[in-house]
Amino acid sequence: MRDLAPKEPPTPSPMPSLAKPFCNHLKALSLLIGGLGNLGFSSHPIAEPLAIKEVANGVYVHQGSHLLPNPQNHGEIANIGFVVGNHCVAVIDTGGSQEQGQRLKAAITTTTEVPICYVINTHVHPDHIYGNRAFKSPGVEFVGHYRLAAAMAMRAPYYLVQAKDQLGLTLNAEDFVPPDLEVRDTLDLDLGGRTLHLIAHPKAHTDNDLSIFDTASETLWLGDLLFMGHVPVIDGSLLGWLKTIDQLPSITAKRVIPGHGPITALWPLALAGEKRYLESLAHDIRAAQKANKTIEQAMNEIGQEHRADWQLFDDFHRRNIASGFAELEWEDPSPEPPMKNPGRSNP
Amino acid sequence: MKTLIIRILLTLTLLTLSGLPLLAQAEGEDESQWTSHLKNQFFGDRPISEDHEAIEITAPYRAEDPALVPIQITSKFPQTGTQFIKKVTVIIDHNPTPFSASFEFTLESGKADIATRMRVNAYTYIRAIAETNDGKLHMAKAFVKASGGCSAPIGADSEDAKARFGKMKFKFDQDKPTLGSANPVQLLISHPNITGMQMDQISRIIQPAHYVTDVKVSFDGKPVLTVKGDIALSTDPNFRFYFAPEKAGELHVDIKDNLGQQFSANQSVNP
Numbered sequence: 001m002r003d004l005a006p007k008e009p010p011t012p013s014p015m016p017s018l019a020k021p022f023c024n025h026l027k028a029l030s031l032l033i034g035g036l037g038n039l040g041f042s043s044h045p046i047a048e049p050l051a052i053k054e055v056a057n058g059v060y061v062h063q064g065s066h067l068l069p070n071p072q073n074h075g076e077i078a079n080i081g082f083v084v085g086n087h088c089v090a091v092i093d094t095g096g097s098q099e100q101g102q103r104l105k106a107a108i109t110t111t112t113e114v115p116i117c118y119v120i121n122t123h124v125h126p127d128h129i130y131g132n133r134a135f136k137s138p139g140v141e142f143v144g145h146y147r148l149a150a151a152m153a154m155r156a157p158y159y160l161v162q163a164k165d166q167l168g169l170t171l172n173a174e175d176f177v178p179p180d181l182e183v184r185d186t187l188d189l190d191l192g193g194r195t196l197h198l199i200a201h202p203k204a205h206t207d208n209d210l211s212i213f214d215t216a217s218e219t220l221w222l223g224d225l226l227f228m229g230h231v232p233v234i235d236g237s238l239l240g241w242l243k244t245i246d247q248l249p250s251i252t253a254k255r256v257i258p259g260h261g262p263i264t265a266l267w268p269l270a271l272a273g274e275k276r277y278l279e280s281l282a283h284d285i286r287a288a289q290k291a292n293k294t295i296e297q298a299m300n301e302i303g304q305e306h307r308a309d310w311q312l313f314d315d316f317h318r319r320n321i322a323s324g325f326a327e328l329e330w331e332d333p334s335p336e337p338p339m340k341n342p343g344r345s346n347p
Numbered sequence: 348m349k350t351l352i353i354r355i356l357l358t359l360t361l362l363t364l365s366g367l368p369l370l371a372q373a374e375g376e377d378e379s380q381w382t383s384h385l386k387n388q389f390f391g392d393r394p395i396s397e398d399h400e401a402i403e404i405t406a407p408y409r410a411e412d413p414a415l416v417p418i419q420i421t422s423k424f425p426q427t428g429t430q431f432i433k434k435v436t437v438i439i440d441h442n443p444t445p446f447s448a449s450f451e452f453t454l455e456s457g458k459a460d461i462a463t464r465m466r467v468n469a470y471t472y473i474r475a476i477a478e479t480n481d482g483k484l485h486m487a488k489a490f491v492k493a494s495g496g497c498s499a500p501i502g503a504d505s506e507d508a509k510a511r512f513g514k515m516k517f518k519f520d521q522d523k524p525t526l527g528s529a530n531p532v533q534l535l536i537s538h539p540n541i542t543g544m545q546m547d548q549i550s551r552i553i554q555p556a557h558y559v560t561d562v563k564v565s566f567d568g569k570p571v572l573t574v575k576g577d578i579a580l581s582t583d584p585n586f587r588f589y590f591a592p593e594k595a596g597e598l599h600v601d602i603k604d605n606l607g608q609q610f611s612a613n614q615s616v617n618p
């Protein structure tokens with residue numbers, strides 16, 4: 001609870017952006033790689049700027065679409081964007097491909113002359129991080145959850161194959177840019193005239209979810225902790241996610257930006273749909289396990305009443321049940337599951 | 348000249364297009380691994396019939412989560428002195444380690460059914476080969492579209508997963524078992540079952556393989572189910588099977604993993 005309440009700035013104030021480039025070896029490496037990347041893109045020196053909208057003063061979002069990642073869209077499906085301060089721009093998620101990253105960068109440079117200091121990744125999923133490489137350059141610090149680097153490393157081999165097979169992208173290890181600044185609990189980034197308050201969450205959508213609160217506009221950027229329209233996808237912990245959903249409303253914000261859905265929504269009302277779906281899932285899985293139903297039965301029977309509420313339901317719902325089922329089997333005490341959240345609120 | 352080029356291009360396009368379904372089919376129904384060496388590797392030149400007389404296999408055609416694919420093998424007859432299934436071997440053709448598990452049954456099993464969850468790394472056939480008491484081999488197979496199940500990241504590194512490492516529990520369908528008939532039971536094992544394929548390209552650190560190799564379930568000292576496992580078994584291995592108690596007694600399980608760690612658990616059964 002305490003972790004979630006936005007605090008006043010005192011935590012490590014960032015180094016002035018000009019003093020940064022010579023921090024460590026990673027930086028030197030990034031110089032080299034950045035140079036190589038630029039060479040690779042020299043045939044398209046100016047990318048077409050990505051369509052963005054200003055949802056609050058200095059807060060810009062590009063709206064993704066509710067599609068499965070495929071070779072046509074290269075996984076460019078998530079909401080991504082940036083926040084402009086007086087001295088620094090912070091990018092929040094970079095998109096599903098290096099090309100989308102280039103286009104986001106083009107959108108930034110056509111919007112403002114303020115330099116990019118930070119690239120924040122809300123979590124490890126490809127539609128949020130594959131544009132990272134486009135931003136690698138001296139003076140840019142990558143920021144992520146303290147488990148992001150490990151998650152990138154663990155997933156890279158699998159993701160590389162998937163990128164080739166399913167996105168039509170040929171990637172290599174350099175496309176996974178780990179954070180320079182790791183957020184263990186919270187971190188404040190001073191952009192000049194506005195502060196971004198970052199919170200590293202326990203396992204929820206993934207095990208490396210980061211939320212960003214812009215103090216100036218009171219805008220909460222949740223990444224995939226919030227799905228709207230696109231059915232929520234569990235890749236961390238069903239129970240952990242529900243716990244996080246219960247705690248998030250302690251953040252007072254004027255609006256929220258979901259990882260998938262509209263570019264801005266009312267807070268905390270925007271959480272209701274996702275909460276209803278996940279609570280109902282947990283409730284029904286517990287009930288199925290109590291009735292000694294098998295995982296196959298659960299996958300076939302549970303939650304069909306939610307189909308009309310969500311896009312891509314048939315692509316992720318059964319998978320959500322399977323992973324929730326495996327997780328809840330080890331919930332303690334298992335024989336008499338505590339029913340803290342007795343299911344859907346309004347049938 | 349121009350028309351010729353167009354014609355050639357057109358022919359090439361048509362060839363490519365017509366070639367596609369063939370390619371897809373070849374990829375979709377690939378028996379080559381099995382016929383070229385897997386069959387011989389595991390069963391030599393013994394005849395195997397696909398006769399549906401002993402077992403059926405059920406698996407999802409499209410696996411939603413390749414690291415957690417539910418697989419059910421159902422026997423066609425109860426275990427009796429005159430006719431019973433001794434062993435079922437599961438082979439996943441296109442997994443890095445095709446041998447996935449084997450299950451040995453006895454008369455005490457009552458029914459030689461087994462359901463478990465597996466990792467599936469590619470579009471592949473999953474085969475179950477049953478050996479009956481007369482020494483004959485019967486095969487059932489299911490095609491599954493999945494990718495990356497073996498290298499998919501494992502979420503079993505959390506604190507709570509570490510805390511329950513090695514824990515096991517039995518779950519029964521009914522409160523009390525029925526004596527003299529086959530009763531379903533589920534065994535849950537808390538074990539990460541790491542494949543050793545989660546290669547880290549950035550730090551070059553590999554999570555070393557760590558998986559359950561042996562599971563022995565007995566009732567009152569008599570074997571009910573003996574499993575040989577490999578990396579295809581999903582995180583937190585889970586088995587649904589049958590046992591046929593004649594009287595009250597104790598279900599006992601011993602497991603061993605590839606690092607030599609051993610765990611056991613008991614569950615008393617009172618009808």
